[in-house]
Amino acid sequence: MRRIFMIASHEAECWLTHDGSRFVLNMPDGAVPCQLDPTGAPGAHVLRTGGRAHELRLAVGSESTFIHLNGRTFEVGRVDPDDRLAGRQGAAGGDRLLAPMPGVVVSVAVKPGDTVTEGQPLLVIESMKLETTLTAPRDGVVAEMPFTAGDSFGLKAVLAQLTPQEE
Amino acid sequence: MTISKLLVANRGEIAARVLRTAKARGLATAVLRHVAEQDGPAHLIADEVVMIDGPTPVAAYLDIPQIVAAARKIGADAVHPGYGFLSENAGFVAALEEAGVTFVGPTSETIDLMGDKVRARAFVEARGFPVAPSAIEDDDPASFVERARTLGYPLLIKPSAGGGGKGMRIVREDSTLETEIATARREGERYFGDGRLFVERYIERPRHIEVQVMGDGQGNVVHFWERECSIQRRFQKIIEETPSPALSPEQRDEICETAARIARAVNYRGAGTVEFIYAQDGAFYFLEMNTRLQVEHPVTEMVTGFDLVAEQLRIAAGEGLSAAQADIPQTGHSIELRICAEDATADFRPAIGDILLLDEPHGEGIRVDSGIRDGGKVTTDFDPMLSKLIVHGADRAQAIARARNAVQNYVILGVTTNTGYLDAILAHPDFASGDVSTGFLAEQADVLTAPGEDVSTLLMAAAALSDQRLVTDVMQIPEMHRKMGGWRN
Numbered sequence: 001m002r003r004i005f006m007i008a009s010h011e012a013e014c015w016l017t018h019d020g021s022r023f024v025l026n027m028p029d030g031a032v033p034c035q036l037d038p039t040g041a042p043g044a045h046v047l048r049t050g051g052r053a054h055e056l057r058l059a060v061g062s063e064s065t066f067i068h069l070n071g072r073t074f075e076v077g078r079v080d081p082d083d084r085l086a087g088r089q090g091a092a093g094g095d096r097l098l099a100p101m102p103g104v105v106v107s108v109a110v111k112p113g114d115t116v117t118e119g120q121p122l123l124v125i126e127s128m129k130l131e132t133t134l135t136a137p138r139d140g141v142v143a144e145m146p147f148t149a150g151d152s153f154g155l156k157a158v159l160a161q162l163t164p165q166e167e
Numbered sequence: 168m169t170i171s172k173l174l175v176a177n178r179g180e181i182a183a184r185v186l187r188t189a190k191a192r193g194l195a196t197a198v199l200r201h202v203a204e205q206d207g208p209a210h211l212i213a214d215e216v217v218m219i220d221g222p223t224p225v226a227a228y229l230d231i232p233q234i235v236a237a238a239r240k241i242g243a244d245a246v247h248p249g250y251g252f253l254s255e256n257a258g259f260v261a262a263l264e265e266a267g268v269t270f271v272g273p274t275s276e277t278i279d280l281m282g283d284k285v286r287a288r289a290f291v292e293a294r295g296f297p298v299a300p301s302a303i304e305d306d307d308p309a310s311f312v313e314r315a316r317t318l319g320y321p322l323l324i325k326p327s328a329g330g331g332g333k334g335m336r337i338v339r340e341d342s343t344l345e346t347e348i349a350t351a352r353r354e355g356e357r358y359f360g361d362g363r364l365f366v367e368r369y370i371e372r373p374r375h376i377e378v379q380v381m382g383d384g385q386g387n388v389v390h391f392w393e394r395e396c397s398i399q400r401r402f403q404k405i406i407e408e409t410p411s412p413a414l415s416p417e418q419r420d421e422i423c424e425t426a427a428r429i430a431r432a433v434n435y436r437g438a439g440t441v442e443f444i445y446a447q448d449g450a451f452y453f454l455e456m457n458t459r460l461q462v463e464h465p466v467t468e469m470v471t472g473f474d475l476v477a478e479q480l481r482i483a484a485g486e487g488l489s490a491a492q493a494d495i496p497q498t499g500h501s502i503e504l505r506i507c508a509e510d511a512t513a514d515f516r517p518a519i520g521d522i523l524l525l526d527e528p529h530g531e532g533i534r535v536d537s538g539i540r541d542g543g544k545v546t547t548d549f550d551p552m553l554s555k556l557i558v559h560g561a562d563r564a565q566a567i568a569r570a571r572n573a574v575q576n577y578v579i580l581g582v583t584t585n586t587g588y589l590d591a592i593l594a595h596p597d598f599a600s601g602d603v604s605t606g607f608l609a610e611q612a613d614v615l616t617a618p619g620e621d622v623s624t625l626l627m628a629a630a631a632l633s634d635q636r637l638v639t640d641v642m643q644i645p646e647m648h649r650k651m652g653g654w655r656n
Contacts, residue, residue, distance in 0.1 A: 001641050005630055007623050008512070016631045018641050025628045032624060036632035043524040043580065047629050054625055058633055059523035059580035065630040066523065069622060071575030072587050076630040100516055102547050106357070127517055127547055130401070131354065155519070 006077030097134050097160040103127030105147045114142045122160045134159060170245040170269060170484045171195060174238045177249030178228065179538030180554050182209035185247050188476040197241050201227045205543055215241055224548040228252045235262045245269040245483055254459040255282050271483040272437045273458045280433065281456040285327045285365055291453045294432050296425060299444060299452040301367035312345060321369040324348060326355030332402025333358045337369055372604035374445040376411050378426030379467045381478055383487045384436030390427045391467045392497045393419060398592060400515055400608045406592060407463035408502040409470055412563060412601030413445060422451055429456065438479050465536060469501035469559040500566040504556045504574055504589045508545045511588035512616045517551045520582030528573040532559040545582045553584065567593055591615045
């Protein structure tokens with residue numbers, strides 16, 4: 001079974017199989033037998049890979065798995081392979097500015113029809129008392145600015161939309 | 168007067184921390200809770216919880232009439248404001264006075280004076296204490312930009328009514344001065360409802376050193392030594408310690424005595440902090456006075472052995488200070504780490520999420536002042552600080568070692584936090600040698616956010632094997648095909 005994980009903004013792909021006695025994690029550069037056993041404490045597990053045992057704490061969230069290992073905490077995003085095939089993330093990415101987190105619009109610098117260049121400020125947002133200027137991801141023409149100053153928005157809301165680039 | 172019932176007009180870790188001391192002193196206790204907020208640690212400690220409401224959760228905690236009414240309704244005879252929110256609001260103090268409720272803190276006059284940075288500077292300067300060269304807009308608004316220019320670059324722009332680093336801008340080139348002034352003014356208007364500014368010469372590679380003071384309002388003021396808070400991101404502190412590694416014993420006495428004299432000059436009542444900018448050449452300048460308990464007060468408690476909230480409550484009840492200056496030691500070394508829900512690799516972007524698993528460190532020399540609970544939600548409604556990890560050691564090296572061990576074992580799963588980043592700071596050789604300034608985090612950004620040892624195979628294996636749907640699907644494949652997967656490799 002194929003899975004795509006996001007680790008520190010990098011995608012990694014693997015296949016999980018079972019050879020009748022144990023699980024095997026298959027990656028482009030090799031395969032590792034692996035076994036994960038809970039040890040009793042909340043989220044505590046022992047992960048055995050290639051003859052070595054690693055203690056870790058783990059919690060499975062709705063979109064990511066959080067892992068505490070060797071004194072560090074990691075977030076492993078689980079990418080749905082179906083999403084990837086449909087190209088939902090890839091194709092529209094360059095045309096839209098998505099809200100990195102919920103917040104409030106402080107000011108809007110452009111309007112639909114404006115020509116913008118890469119890096120030009122489009123709007124200023126505030127999340128958790130921090131002001132952030134969002135800039136154009138590429139040269140283009142503004143198609144839509146759905147919010148005005150004072151509006152609240154949610155996570156991943158479309159804050160700005162550029163007209164699609166001509167091929 | 169005596170205090171028998173205390174309302175804590177705050178939330179999160181500081182509410183819990185104040186409530187613990189109040190209960191230990193035998194007071195009846197109450198705390199606020201916004202209707203949309205979940206139960207936090209404070210709500211489990213308080214005898215009583217008063218619900219408040221408002222257009223936003225923050226607005227509710229700033230709603231003076233509502234909070235004063237809450238205090239009266241439950242019969243509280245004193246209110247502790249914590250830090251932030253209404254802790255430095257003279258109008259709140261006046262409203263409580265009118266309602267016959269004791270404010271645990273200074274007088275409204277002191278708050279008024281010190282809350283206006285420009286007036287505070289002028290007051291301090293007039294009494295012969297050192298301040299950095301500056302230009303104040305209010306003195307003559309028409310010539311403000313010109314006067315700022317003549318100070319010489321780099322400059323630091325600050326809102327007159329500001330605090331917490333909001334609206335502060337460093338300007339190094341004349342070409343950006345006017346746009347930076349406009350931005351600072353806009354932020355000042357939005358955060359503090361006041362767009363007035365002042366500009367001062369920016370001290371290069373400064374250290375931030377502050378002094379804890381406590382006064383009884385009868386002219387007696389003592390200090391509880393200094394704290395160094397130079398480790399800042401976006402002008403906000405994330406690691407604080409005491410003693411400061413920068414000060415010689417003579418400098419320490421001088422800066423602490425200066426702070427106590429400033430507090431005496433305003434006949435200070437309650438807990439306060441005098442902040443200084445400390446230059447590389449050893450000169451120091453008054454920055455501002457915070458008329459409240461600071462976030463980082465626990466490091467002072469760890470080295471002095473005093474409970475500063477207990478002192479505040481004593482003073483508010485008219486019992487005076489519990490100690491003379493000679494009775495206040497500075498023993499060992501203490502470090503505080505602010506655990507924040509934010510992504511240090513993405514410009515400290517605040518993070519949200521559900522706390523799926525929480526396991527906080529404990530042990531010798533470790534204190535955790537926490538505002539979160541297992542199963543809690545981290546939202547954008549409030550500040551991203553979740554809790555504080557405070558350690559004490561016999562010396563600085565032991566404190567750093569304890570802090571590293573504790574932060575590495577601070578397990579918060581479900582929301583991105585800065586624990587790994589804090590550990591990277593503690594591991595940096597310049598931090599170990601104490602050679603830092605307030606620009607340290609920005610200068611060392613690449614080093615501090617560099618990825619560590621690659622453990623991606625382990626992470627993928629753990630993520631895959633804990634994915635119940637994946638494991639079930641793999642096991643449901645007919646045995647022959649399952650084995651084929653293995654044979655292929």
